[in-house]
Amino acid sequence: MIIKYAKLAVIENELSLTEQLAKVKEEITELEKEFSNIEISREKIVEEAIDVMQAAFTLLQKLDVKEADFDKHIRKLEKYKKEGRSQCAKSAKESV
Numbered sequence: 001m002i003i004k005y006a007k008l009a010v011i012e013n014e015l016s017l018t019e020q021l022a023k024v025k026e027e028i029t030e031l032e033k034e035f036s037n038i039e040i041s042r043e044k045i046v047e048e049a050i051d052v053m054q055a056a057f058t059l060l061q062k063l064d065v066k067e068a069d070f071d072k073h074i075r076k077l078e079k080y081k082k083e084g085r086s087q088c089a090k091s092a093k094e095s096v
Contacts, residue, residue, distance in 0.1 A: 011058050020059045027052040 015023065031048040034040065 011054070011061075013058065015062075017059070017062055020055070020062055024052065024055040024059055027055045 013020075027048065031045070031052055034044045034048050037044070
């Protein structure tokens with residue numbers, strides 16, 4: 001399934017790259033809290049996951065991401081798929 005995320009807002013803010021990265025981490029922490037909640041709410045998880053995407057999208061804007069950057073990322077994912085591994089599995093192996 002392909003979903004176009006064009007509905008993410010273009011947000012201009014005065015945060016530095018470091019501060020924006022901290023915002024991404026904050027949103028991830030909030031998402032993790034929703035998963036640890038005894039009564040997991042799909043709505044809350046979706047809400048927090050979109051917040052993570054928005055914060056990451058804003059960080060990418062600040063880094064002046066180009067279409068070539070996305071193309072490179074897609075090639076990397078296609079390579080992982082051909083090798084029969086996921087990006088998460090690769091990351092987990094590298095962090096050990």
